[in-house]
């Protein structure tokens with residue numbers, strides 16, 4: 001029997017938050033496989049801030065072409081295979097797109113290891129691109145040392161919550177910046193952060209001064225804008241900014257105001273370094289080994305917000321920008 005595919009196609013470059021008319025829903029039969037192809041049934045689709053960038057403009061990847069299936073990372077099961085490298089029933093991860101089924105040549109598709117007690121969704125969180133980003137940003141780019149102070153923005157989100165916990169595991173003092181009291185309580189009570197700042201209700205610069213009286217060694221930056229500007233003024237001599245993302249600008253109708261405190265990089269002999277998770281693909285095995293170990297020991301805690309149904313994907317993407325999710329945001333498809 002022919003399976004039906006369901007897809008979201010991009011039909012208009014979004015302006016501001018995602019609007020209902022930016023994507024259209026399609027239902028088409030899955031075509032038969034050709035030699036060398038593999039059919040994947042997607043289980044979970046990862047919603048990432050970068051999806052909003054991919055829909056709008058060229059970045060480190062070309063923008064999704066208008067009319068194409070929206071790009072997205074997912075985890076799924078091989079439904080059928082005419083590819084020598086993949087067997088029916090195997091769990092795989094890759095750019096499966098905003099659709100129920102993906103026909104792949106196998107390029108960019110990786111087999112997910114079978115780890116006892118580990119749910120497939122975990123491979124889109126701490127044991128996937130999120131965990132590797134946090135690991136690389138804290139340890140390779142920020143080079144956090146024991147006893148140093150690290151500040152993390154979007155700290156209750158997917159990358160931020162893992163980055164902060166890695167900082168604690170490695171002996172750092174960690175302060176999180178997040179958008180609600182509930183999120184701040186989670187950081188300090190459950191994840192062991194040393195302090196948290198609700199940037200929506202508290203004066204960030206004054207709170208950074210109070211919580212980091214000797215300055216910031218590592219700024220793990222996920223947001224940019226006013227939060228990054230405030231942190232630059234508190235960098236220690238030799239401070240490092242691991243520039244992971246700038247979500248404050250991704251869906252903004254106009255570009256956020258520029259950085260006023262750049263001059264502190266001179267007087268503090270500090271550096272700011274952008275990075276992409278893909279730069280650390282060669283370290284993935286080492287990173288996942290450490291992350292899985294910490295997870296198994298209960299030293300890393302994770303939270304998910306799981307939205308049911310592929311139909312919800314466009315509206316759910318906006319939750320990354322208004323903060324109405326906890327931890328990793330996923331769509332459960334099957």
Ligand SMILES: NC(=O)c1ccc[n+]([C@@H]2O[C@H](COP(=O)([O-])OP(=O)(O)OC[C@H]3O[C@@H](n4cnc5c(N)ncnc54)[C@H](OP(=O)(O)O)[C@@H]3O)[C@@H](O)[C@H]2O)c1
Nearest residue numbers: 154157158159178179222244245246247248275276277323
């Ligand atoms: N460099 C890389 O390779 C790489 C890889 C993955 C992710 N990233 C980046 O990492 C960052 C976090 O990604 P994620 O997937 O973990 O998302 P996430 O943190 O789970 O979700 C985004 C969070 O950002 C906060 N936020 C949104 N707009 C904001 C604003 N204007 N000001 C302050 N906070 C805002 C919201 O939390 P609040 O409730 O706290 O506002 C929201 O929950 C993003 O910048 C993303 O682009 C980079």
